[in-house]
Amino acid sequence: MTNTDMTALPRAVPRPPRISPKAARKTKNTILNGTGLLVALLTLFPIFWMISTAFKPSQEIYSLTPHLLPAHPTLGNFSQVMSGQASGIGSFWLFFRNSIAVTITTVILASLISLLASVAVARFRFRFRASYLIMLLIVQMIPGQALVIALFLDFDRLGLLQNLSGLVLVYSAQALPVSIWMLRNFVATVPRELEEAAAVDGAGPVRIFWRILFPLVTPGLVATSIFSFITAYNEFIVALTFLGQAHSDYTLPIYVTYFFNRGGAEWGPIMAASTLYTIPVVAFFLLVQRRLAAGLVAGAVKG
Amino acid sequence: MVETAAYRQGADPASTPRAPLGRRARLPRAGALVRRYRLAPYLLLLPSMAAIGLVLIWPVIQVALYSFQNYGLPQSDGTAPVQWIGLGNFTTTFADPEFWLSLRITVLFAATAVTLTLVTGTLVGLLLHRLGRVMAVFVSTSALLAWATPPVSSSVLFYWMFNPDGGVVDWALSKMPHWLVGSTDWAGFNWTTSSALSAYTVATVVVVWTAFPFIAVTVLAGLKTIPAELHEAARVDGAGAWAGFRKITFPLLKPIFLVLLLLSVIWDFNVFTQTYLLTGGLGNRDEYNLSLYLYDKAFTFPPSYGLGGALALILTIILLVITVGYVRASVRQGALT
Numbered sequence: 001m002t003n004t005d006m007t008a009l010p011r012a013v014p015r016p017p018r019i020s021p022k023a024a025r026k027t028k029n030t031i032l033n034g035t036g037l038l039v040a041l042l043t044l045f046p047i048f049w050m051i052s053t054a055f056k057p058s059q060e061i062y063s064l065t066p067h068l069l070p071a072h073p074t075l076g077n078f079s080q081v082m083s084g085q086a087s088g089i090g091s092f093w094l095f096f097r098n099s100i101a102v103t104i105t106t107v108i109l110a111s112l113i114s115l116l117a118s119v120a121v122a123r124f125r126f127r128f129r130a131s132y133l134i135m136l137l138i139v140q141m142i143p144g145q146a147l148v149i150a151l152f153l154d155f156d157r158l159g160l161l162q163n164l165s166g167l168v169l170v171y172s173a174q175a176l177p178v179s180i181w182m183l184r185n186f187v188a189t190v191p192r193e194l195e196e197a198a199a200v201d202g203a204g205p206v207r208i209f210w211r212i213l214f215p216l217v218t219p220g221l222v223a224t225s226i227f228s229f230i231t232a233y234n235e236f237i238v239a240l241t242f243l244g245q246a247h248s249d250y251t252l253p254i255y256v257t258y259f260f261n262r263g264g265a266e267w268g269p270i271m272a273a274s275t276l277y278t279i280p281v282v283a284f285f286l287l288v289q290r291r292l293a294a295g296l297v298a299g300a301v302k303g
Numbered sequence: 304m305v306e307t308a309a310y311r312q313g314a315d316p317a318s319t320p321r322a323p324l325g326r327r328a329r330l331p332r333a334g335a336l337v338r339r340y341r342l343a344p345y346l347l348l349l350p351s352m353a354a355i356g357l358v359l360i361w362p363v364i365q366v367a368l369y370s371f372q373n374y375g376l377p378q379s380d381g382t383a384p385v386q387w388i389g390l391g392n393f394t395t396t397f398a399d400p401e402f403w404l405s406l407r408i409t410v411l412f413a414a415t416a417v418t419l420t421l422v423t424g425t426l427v428g429l430l431l432h433r434l435g436r437v438m439a440v441f442v443s444t445s446a447l448l449a450w451a452t453p454p455v456s457s458s459v460l461f462y463w464m465f466n467p468d469g470g471v472v473d474w475a476l477s478k479m480p481h482w483l484v485g486s487t488d489w490a491g492f493n494w495t496t497s498s499a500l501s502a503y504t505v506a507t508v509v510v511v512w513t514a515f516p517f518i519a520v521t522v523l524a525g526l527k528t529i530p531a532e533l534h535e536a537a538r539v540d541g542a543g544a545w546a547g548f549r550k551i552t553f554p555l556l557k558p559i560f561l562v563l564l565l566l567s568v569i570w571d572f573n574v575f576t577q578t579y580l581l582t583g584g585l586g587n588r589d590e591y592n593l594s595l596y597l598y599d600k601a602f603t604f605p606p607s608y609g610l611g612g613a614l615a616l617i618l619t620i621i622l623l624v625i626t627v628g629y630v631r632a633s634v635r636q637g638a639l640t
Contacts, residue, residue, distance in 0.1 A: 033435070037438075046464060047448055049463075062469045120348045142622070149366055153379055154365070173357070177355065236455060237576065
C-alpha cells in the first residue's frame, strides 16, 4: 500500500520540503486516519446510544449524568416489548410478522414486474420507449403526501384500507420506477448473443427468459430487491393513513410511532422496540453491502 | 375426467399426429400476432404500466380534480353533492398565514439540510478516497449503518437524544463552557417544542445523518473514475488540495453533483416522517412544514380533501419543476440510452 503510494506520488514536488517526506507522510496519514475514526464514531454514536439505552434500567436512563454503557444491564425493556405490556396493543412479534409479510410480498411482486419491464426497455426499441423512461423519472418524484389523499379515498371504497394487501399494492407500485430504472442497466449488460444462441438451439422466449436472462441479472435483482425492501419496510405516511386504529394490522414503523406518541414515554422500552425494528434492515444491509455498492454504481450513477 | 378423455383421444393412432399439430398451430398464431405488430415490449410493460397508472398517476389526477371541488367527508360518502368551486381552495390557502409560515419553514429547512448534506457527504467521500483500505471500510460501514436506519427509528432516537429529561445532547451542552454554546439553560432545553428553529435543527441533524452516506458513496464512486494522473500533474504544477478540487474534481463530477443536488432538494422538500415525529404528531401548528400542513388539512377532523388536494397540487408542481431539471440533467448524462 505504502509502496505503491510512494511510486504514485513522487517527491518531485517543487516546493522544498521542510520536514522529511517520510515524516510528512506519516503525519498526513495520522491526520487522515484520525479524521476517519472521528467521522465513524460520530456516525455510530446515535445507534450505539439507542442500543445502550435499550439495555438500561429506568433509573439509569433518567439519571442526571448519563453513562455510556449500562451499569446494570437488563433485558427488562425487551421483555416488556415482547410481551406487549409496554405498548398495550400487542407483542413486537405481531407487528414484525406484519412488516415482514408486507415487505417480502412487495419485493417479489416488484422484482417480477420490473424485470419484465426492464427487458422491454433494454432489449427492444419501440415507439414510446423514451417517453416511458422519462415518465418513470417523473413519477418517482411524486411525494407520498400528494398521493395519499386520493389513495385513501379509493382504497376505502375498495375495502382495502385497514388491510395489509392494500399496503402491498401501493408499495409495489412505488418501488417500480427506481427498480426498472436500475434493472434495465443489468439486463443491457447480458450479451444478446447468448439469447440468440439459445434461440438457434430451439429455446422459446419463456425458456430463454428463465434459463439465461434470469440467472445473469441476479446481481441486479439483488440491488433492486434492496431498494424495494427499504421502500416497504420503512414506509410511513401511507401506513399511518391506511391503518388508522387497526392496531393488529400495524406495521413496525406505525407500531413504534404509536408507542412513542402514547404519552408518558418510557424511553427504555421505546429504544428496545426501535432497536428490534432497526436490526433486520441493518443486518440485511451488511449482508449485501458489496452487491449494494455495485448496484448503486451500475444503477444510480451511470455517469 | 376431461383430461383423461383427451389423453385417450391422443392415444388413438389416427389422431396422434393431429393433436400436437393443432396445439402447435395455435401457439404460433398468438406469437405471430405479437411479432407482426411488435407487441412484445408493450406486453412486457403492461403490468408495470397498470400498477404505476393506478397507484401513482390516477391519484394525482384525482387530487387535481378535488382541488377545484368542495370535497369533504359528506361528499366522499355521498350524503352531499360534489360542487365545483373554482379556485376557492387556492384562495383559502393563499389567505392563510399558516400556509406561508409552513412554506417558509419548508424552504429554509430544505436549503439548510441540502447544503449540509452535500458538504458533509462530499467531504466524507473525499476522505474515503484517501483513506487506507481498512479504515475506508470501517468508515463506510458506519455510514452505511446510519443510512440503513429507518427514518422512524432515527427520528425517535434523536428525539430521545435531544430530550430535556435525560437526553444526552442536552447534558453534553450543559457541561460545555458558556462562551462556546451560549448561556441558554441547556440542561432542560426542550428542542422540539421551544421553537420551530430548534425543532428543525434536530430535524436537520437527523436528515443529514441519514442522507450524507449516500452522497459520500456516490461521490466516492465518481472519484474513482477520475484518472490519478490528472491530480498528479496538478500537484507537480504546484496546485494545492483546494485548487485540485475546484479545477479538476468538481468540473469532472459536475453531472453527478447536479443529480445529487436535485435529488436532495426533492427529498428534503417533502420530508414528512421526521418532521411528523419530531414536532409531536400534528400537535404544533407553528412547526408545520408544507407536508404537515397538507396532511393536517386533509385528514384532521373535519377532513377537507379539497384543501388538501390543492396543497398536494401545489407541492407536486413545485417538485415537478425541480424534477424537470433532474430529468434534463439525467438525459444529458445519456441516461436514456
